[in-house]
Amino acid sequence: MTQIILNGLFVGSFYALVALGYSMVYGVIKLLNFAHGDIYMLGAFVGLVILTAFPGLGAGATIPVLMLVLLISMLASGFVGVGIERVAYRPLRSAPRLAVLITAVGMSFTLEYGIRQIFGPSPQAYPLRVTGDPLPVFDAQLSSAQLVLMVVAALLMAGLGLYVDRTREGRAMRAIALDQRASTLMGIDVNRTISRVFFIGSALAGAGGVMAGAFYGSVDFLMGFTIGLKAFTAAVIGGIGSLYGAMIGGLILGLLESFGTTWVGGEWRDVFSFACLILFLTFRPTGVLGTRVVERM
Amino acid sequence: MPLVLKESSSELLVPPNRHQMPPPAPFRWRSEKGALNVLGIAVFILALAVPFITASPYVISILTAGLIYVMLALGLNVVVGYAGLLDLGYVAFFAVGAYTSGILTTTFGFSMLEAVPVTILVCIVAGIIIGGPTLRLRSDYLAIVTLGFGEIIRLTARNLEITGGATGISGIPSWSFFGWDMADGLVIAGIEFNGKILLYYFVALVVGLVGVGGISRLSRGKMGRAWKAVRDDEDAAEAMGINTYFTKITAYIIGAVWAGLAGQLMGTYLSAISPTSFTFLYSALILMAVVLGGMGSTPGVIIGALFVSLAPEFLREFAEWRYVLFGVLLVVTMIFRPQGIWPANAVFPWSPALAARRARRAKATEAPEDSAAGRPA
Numbered sequence: 001m002t003q004i005i006l007n008g009l010f011v012g013s014f015y016a017l018v019a020l021g022y023s024m025v026y027g028v029i030k031l032l033n034f035a036h037g038d039i040y041m042l043g044a045f046v047g048l049v050i051l052t053a054f055p056g057l058g059a060g061a062t063i064p065v066l067m068l069v070l071l072i073s074m075l076a077s078g079f080v081g082v083g084i085e086r087v088a089y090r091p092l093r094s095a096p097r098l099a100v101l102i103t104a105v106g107m108s109f110t111l112e113y114g115i116r117q118i119f120g121p122s123p124q125a126y127p128l129r130v131t132g133d134p135l136p137v138f139d140a141q142l143s144s145a146q147l148v149l150m151v152v153a154a155l156l157m158a159g160l161g162l163y164v165d166r167t168r169e170g171r172a173m174r175a176i177a178l179d180q181r182a183s184t185l186m187g188i189d190v191n192r193t194i195s196r197v198f199f200i201g202s203a204l205a206g207a208g209g210v211m212a213g214a215f216y217g218s219v220d221f222l223m224g225f226t227i228g229l230k231a232f233t234a235a236v237i238g239g240i241g242s243l244y245g246a247m248i249g250g251l252i253l254g255l256l257e258s259f260g261t262t263w264v265g266g267e268w269r270d271v272f273s274f275a276c277l278i279l280f281l282t283f284r285p286t287g288v289l290g291t292r293v294v295e296r297m
Numbered sequence: 298m299p300l301v302l303k304e305s306s307s308e309l310l311v312p313p314n315r316h317q318m319p320p321p322a323p324f325r326w327r328s329e330k331g332a333l334n335v336l337g338i339a340v341f342i343l344a345l346a347v348p349f350i351t352a353s354p355y356v357i358s359i360l361t362a363g364l365i366y367v368m369l370a371l372g373l374n375v376v377v378g379y380a381g382l383l384d385l386g387y388v389a390f391f392a393v394g395a396y397t398s399g400i401l402t403t404t405f406g407f408s409m410l411e412a413v414p415v416t417i418l419v420c421i422v423a424g425i426i427i428g429g430p431t432l433r434l435r436s437d438y439l440a441i442v443t444l445g446f447g448e449i450i451r452l453t454a455r456n457l458e459i460t461g462g463a464t465g466i467s468g469i470p471s472w473s474f475f476g477w478d479m480a481d482g483l484v485i486a487g488i489e490f491n492g493k494i495l496l497y498y499f500v501a502l503v504v505g506l507v508g509v510g511g512i513s514r515l516s517r518g519k520m521g522r523a524w525k526a527v528r529d530d531e532d533a534a535e536a537m538g539i540n541t542y543f544t545k546i547t548a549y550i551i552g553a554v555w556a557g558l559a560g561q562l563m564g565t566y567l568s569a570i571s572p573t574s575f576t577f578l579y580s581a582l583i584l585m586a587v588v589l590g591g592m593g594s595t596p597g598v599i600i601g602a603l604f605v606s607l608a609p610e611f612l613r614e615f616a617e618w619r620y621v622l623f624g625v626l627l628v629v630t631m632i633f634r635p636q637g638i639w640p641a642n643a644v645f646p647w648s649p650a651l652a653a654r655r656a657r658r659a660k661a662t663e664a665p666e667d668s669a670a671g672r673p674a
Contacts, residue, residue: 032437091632099631101383101440102588106627109581113620225577229448232441267456274445281438282430 003140004258010146012254013153017208018231019238019246020160021081021201027177027241028197029093034104035084036205037228038111041221043077043206044126044213045115051127063148066128066214070152073210074203081202082195090191108228116221123220126213149211156207157247160200164243173197177241226270233277239287248288333596341505348494357497363606364500365563370586370602371508371595372555377584378593378641379516380548381528382432383440386447387583390553392575393423394560396454399466399570404459409472409565413558420557424550432545447580455572465571469564472499500562508555513595515551524548525593578620582606585623589630591637600638 018040025033047069088107092100134141164170172193175183184190212227213219230253238249253273260272280287347360369391376384397419401407407415431442454460461467471479471492479495490498515521523544526534535541564570582605590601608619615622630637 030437032441088628088632095631095635096381097437098377098381098383099635101437102584103628103631105385105581105584106624106631109624109627110621111624113624117617117621226448229441229445233445236438268452271449271452271456274449277445278427278430278442281434281442285434285438 002138004262005255006137006140006142006146008255008258009251010142010150010254011257012234012251013150014208014212014227014250015230015234015253016157016247016250017153017211018205018227019234019250020157020243021205022228022231023235023238023240023242023246024173024197024201026235027243028173028194029089029180030097031089031100032104032232033089033201034101034228035107035111036201037224037226037231038108039077039081039084039202039224040205040209040212040227041115041219041224042080042111043073043202043209044219044223045119045124045209046073046076046206047128047210047213048119048124048126048219055127066148066152066210069128070207070210073206077206077209078199078203081198081205085195085198090194108224112221112224119221121221123218126217126219128214145215149215152207152211156204160204161243163200169193169196229277230273233273233280235287236277236285237280237287239289242287242289245287245289252288337509337596341501341509344501344505345498348490348497352494354493357493359607359610361493361497361500361566363603364497364504365559365566366583366586366606367599367602368500368504368508368559368562369556369583370590370598370605371504371512372552372559373583373587374593374595374598375512375516375524375548375555376552377587378591378598379521379524379528380545381524382545382549383437383584384443384549384552384580385440385577385584386427386443386445386450386580387552387556388575388577388580389443389447389450390420390423390556391560391563391579392450392454392570392572393420393553394557395564395570395574396460396466396560397557398561399469399564400459402470403466403468409470409561410474412561416557416561417554420553421550424553425546428546428549428553432542432549444577444580447575447577451572451575454575461571463572465569465574466564467569469568469570471496471565471568496566500566503558503562509595509599512555516593516595520544520547582623585627588627589637591639591641591643593641594637594639594643597637597639597641597643 018036021036021039022033025031025036050069050072084107088103089100092103134143135147136142164173172183172188173196175186175188176190176193180190183193208227209219209224212223231250234249234253235246236249237252238245238247240246253276256276257269257273261269264272344360344364348357369387373384373387376382376387394416397416398407398409398412401412401415402409427442427446428439431439454465455463473479479492479499481492516524523534523539526537526539527541527544531541534544563574567574583602586601586605587598588601589604590599591597605623612619636642
């Protein structure tokens with residue numbers, strides 16, 4: 001029982017990291033960024049490139065190396081996210097919503113198959129594992145990899161929470177989410193703030209990618225597809241557009257999945273989570289923390 | 298613009314000598330619709346003539362697959378092009394159709410024809426389950442829920458016993474009508490048609506008559522105009538008395554049923570189906586066909602579908618790069634030419650409609666001075 005809860009919280013912290021980017025982008029420009037899951041994948045591959053370029057890294061002290069790789073991958077995927085927004089989404093900001101959604105699908109496709117062309121279709125082994133003795137928690141085991149990754153995820157989320165709540169830039173983001181035109185009138189540089197949101201969201205997704213690589217031990221070009229869907233589910237469960245909602249939603253989805261897997265079997269795990277998504281949209285489309293969905297297309 | 302309205306209405310009310318001057322009879326070839334119809338029939342005849350030009354199994358096979366793509370693209374065009382709903386799991390209905398008919402014919406001994414009503418029914422139910430809750434929300438939700446639904450269908454097919462698990466269903470029979478089986482072939486006037494060619498003709502007939510003919514008529518009718526109104530401005534459409542929810546779900550279900558039937562044809566064509574035939578890749582490819590060709594434009598969508606399905610045959614050396622190319626094309630198209638290769642409101646270069654459109658545009662640029670001059674002091 002404790003083991004199921006721990007596993008759920010662990011997987012959930014991944015989902016939460018990726019869901020944050022979804023939710024932030026959605027909150028600010030009302031766009032479902034389909035390419036978000038692929039940025040997660042991209043982050044993992046950036047980490048892979050660093051680790052294969054310096055083969056000595058993976059063997060050395062793992063936690064400082066993990067932090068370093070994490071930082072570089074976050075920067076790289078953040079800049080890619082900003083670039084995607086600049087090239088593909090900004091020219092269409094006043095276009096019909098369908099146009100932007102289709103561009104997002106195109107972007108996601110380009111990233112996936114671009115990576116496939118570079119690294120090939122088969123999964124790549126990840127040369128970084130966090131090792132150490134497992135930690136007993138009540139009657140369950142928490143591996144040291146799980147512990148480290150959960151702590152990192154929690155720190156990143158806490159940092160983000162402080163940034164959005166306490167800083168000037170965070171206030172600008174919240175203002176744009178409320179009313180973009182009024183924010184422009186109040187002297188907020190909207191384009192710059194949106195770029196910043198994309199940077200942060202993508203960096204978090206990239207971090208998630210590296211952590212997934214380090215935990216599961218292999219990465220492939222389609223790894224972002226399912227996690228993108230799951231992260232969206234998490235964002236919906238928590239209430240899309242809400243920061244803390246995304247975190248809570250990720251944890252809830254992780255727990256649901258963990259219990260679902262125990263009840264109905266592992267091969268039905270993804271079916272179970274997507275069914276949760278459809279049920280949530282049917283009965284509580286605003287999510288756990290969401291407040292209003294009055295606007296329509 | 299009140300001024301323009303007044304001008305045209307005065308023309309309408311006081312025709313100077315209407316009886317003496319009958320309007321010049323429109324030359325059929327120059328009317329837009331007429332020219333398109335002629336073009337369509339010509340293409341259809343060409344498609345029927347292909348087996349007489351070359352009966353090589355390879356050509357017939359890729360053309361049959363291409364036609365099934367056209368069929369799917371026509372169906373998705375109803376959902377995306379006319380009703381403006383982004384469906385990213387369209388291949389799910391294709392899978393539902395293929396699996397339903399596959400199971401019925403192989404396990405329960407139905408004939409293909411008998412399986413058609415069941416396929417339609419199952420697709421309607423699936424469409425209601427997915428579309429029912431999500432169409433009440435913003436259209437973005439539909440996009441991602443359909444994405445999830447596509448995965449649910451694929452994983453369910455892989456996990457269930459009756460769908461054959463990861464290996465899928467094999468030995469799907471061909472179509473038979475009243476004791477005559479299509480696979481037996483047919484001899485007409487000394488020319489022998491084998492089963493593959495007959496299937497090609499059958500698909501071409503379905504696509505040409507029901508798909509192009511039926512769906513494009515549907516789009517011009519009351520329901521089709523309601524779809525387009527909802528696509529362009531949902532609130533305005535609702536204010537005009539259109540039941541937007543009903544309109545959207547109708548488009549969604551028509552798309553679903555059509556994809557199911559395409560899936561049934563695909564089952565016959567391949568004679569074996571497995572979960573790997575129904576991944577997100579195919580949904581994205583069909584969406585690309587619709588977007589590149591021109592959303593809401595029947596000729597455009599046909600061109601798009603043929604491009605997407607036949608490109609790998611012609612670009613063998615690019616085969617690996619084509620998905621990257623498709624992704625980039627999708628972005629570039631949406632930014633620089635959102636109406637696609639053959640826009641829905643396209644006119645031929647020689648068409649009088651083009652001159653009229655130019656004149657209207659010229660007038661619109663002059664209009665501000667006009668109205669300023671015509672305003673009473």
